Amino acid sequence: MAVQTVETSPATGATAATGTPAVDFGPASGLSCRECGTRFELGPIFACAECFGPLEVAYDLPLGDPEALRKKIESGPANIWRYAPLLPVPADVADKPNLNPGWTKLVKADNLAREIGVEPGKLFVKDDSGNPTHSFKDRVVAQALEAARAFGFTTLSCSSTGNLAGAVGAAAARAGFRSCVFIPHDLEQGKVVMAAVYGGELVGIEGNYDDVNRFCSELIGDPLGEGWGFVNVNLRPYYGEGSKTLAYEICEQLGWVLPDQLVIPIASGSQLTKIDKGLKELIALGLVEDKPYKIFGAQAEGCSPVSAAFKAGQDVVRPQKPNTIAKSLAIGNPADGPYVLDIARRTGGAVEDVDDQQVVDAIKLLARTEGIFAETAGGVTVGVTRKLVEAGLIDPALTTVVLNTGDGLKTLDAVAETSQASATIKPSLEAFRSAGLAG
Amino acid sequence: MSVNVRIPTILRTYTGGKAEVAAEGGTLGEVIADLEKKHTGIAARVLDDQGKLRRFVNVYVNDDDVRFEQGLATATPDGAGVSIIPAVAGGC
Secondary structure (H helix, E strand, O other): OOOEEEOOOOOOOOEEOOOOOOOOOOOEEEEEEOOOOOEEOOOOOOEOOOOOOEEEEEEEEOOOOHHHHHHHHHOOOOOHHHHHHHOOOOOOHHHOOOOOOOOOEEEEOHHHHHHHOOOOOOEEEEEHHHOOOOEOHHHHHHHHHHHHHHHOOOEEEEEOOOHHHHHHHHHHHHHOOEEEEEEEOOOOHHHHHHHHOOOOEEEEEOOOHHHHHHHHHHHHOOHHHOOEEEOOOOOHHHHHHOOHHHHHHHHHHOOOOOOOEEEEEOOOOHHHHHHHHHHHHHHHHOOOOOOOOEEEEEEEOOEOHHHHHHHOOOOOOOOOOOOOOOHHHOOOOOOOHHHHHHHHHHHOOEEEEEOHHHHHHHHHHHHHHHOOOEOHHHHHHHHHHHHHHHOOOOOOOOOEEEEEOEEHHHHOHHHHOOOOOOOOOOOOHHHHHHHOOOO | OEEEEEOOHHHOOOOOOOOEEEEEOOEHHHHHHHHHHHOOOHHHHHEOOOOOEOOOEEEEEOOEEHHHOOHHHOEOOOOOEEEEEEOOOOOO
16 A cells, blocks of 8 residues: 655745654554644654644555555444554553544434524534543543553643543543542532542643643643643643544544535644535545535633634634633633644635523523533534525535533533422322423 | 743743743843843733733743733842743643
């Protein structure tokens, strides 16, 4: 099979050495600055030494025989490792202890489609609540875990809005790593419990997510953090690649076809940019037929710096102080915001936001129409989808995939007040008849 | 005004490996100019061609993100802590 370099980054500039990886990173050929193109060797680094831009993994992807590659993928395991030839992991990654996430359901959402004015058969929900710790974070953590192994780290860490903390704790437990994760002190109780139960250290920081993130960035440059693999800091280039598997799965589950429209939540914006990267790779590899697709970003109004910049026609994302129930998306200073703007504009998509009441309404809408209980981030994507259909920005006749990235059990508070028992009655037929619920 | 500046790992090649250095200046802009005098090359990493903070650099004066303050004109009181941090960390 011929091997060529496929890059989604700007042209490469100078090369800067940063150390040699201890093990095999599969098709990954190096790190490339997304801003200035400077190349670096694979290492536990995340920001460009020239311009501070984000580093991302560059590949020598297996071009030339898409049919053979498709067969190889289809005969792989029912998890993200079926795509190992396209990820920065060794070929035997599936044999190592990890949570084996992915291959979650793509649900044809005809009931929801009818409710929001999309043609039945055209609307799908990619339900990533089906992952081992009930959010998409297992995908990215699995990549970071492999990088942590390669670089010889023994402690796995992160800054988290909750879901990531649980995913790191669980992955560390399975793989035999120590974990120490950092969260804002006021997270939803469900997420705190889900992060603490795996037995690692869980530290609440007095502040919001951006404060936690700043703390972790300082910790990593301090001897206190030496030998630690922060999945979304010094392992971030590898971690982010896990989100590409959402793109791969969606296309494979649609029969190796690109969706026409995708609605993706935005926190830092990394997931959206990596899904776009994944779609472009599938096109370059010949695994799907090239055709236009539109990417829509979804935010909560109480933390909508990217949406605000999109609507104002700006390239710069001005940070906000978050105030929303969608805490998993409450990143006021989104690292990949500028790239989200580029992608939404390049593909003809948009970035939109919904308020907290619309988030709650959308969670309940998805639950009652499709039997999927989404966390607040899923309420954001479904709410934004409805808004974009009403605004005529999403074409109801074309295939649309909406992401649900987490389980509603983690954010029960969002809907608890309005989701209670219909009645409390004595255990008698007469009482039931009197309650008027016999249907 | 003398301040303490926390230097991220990727800029420590300019500070001889030091994680924290002293600098003078009444505003962030003046502090960066003083850093450049003492550690030549560092300003070009932090500022773009127009002399503005690069978009992937976060700077805090004490606990305040200068983007919520006055940017390079943000006052740096005597004894303040200035922290330069890559902005690309975190998130999903």
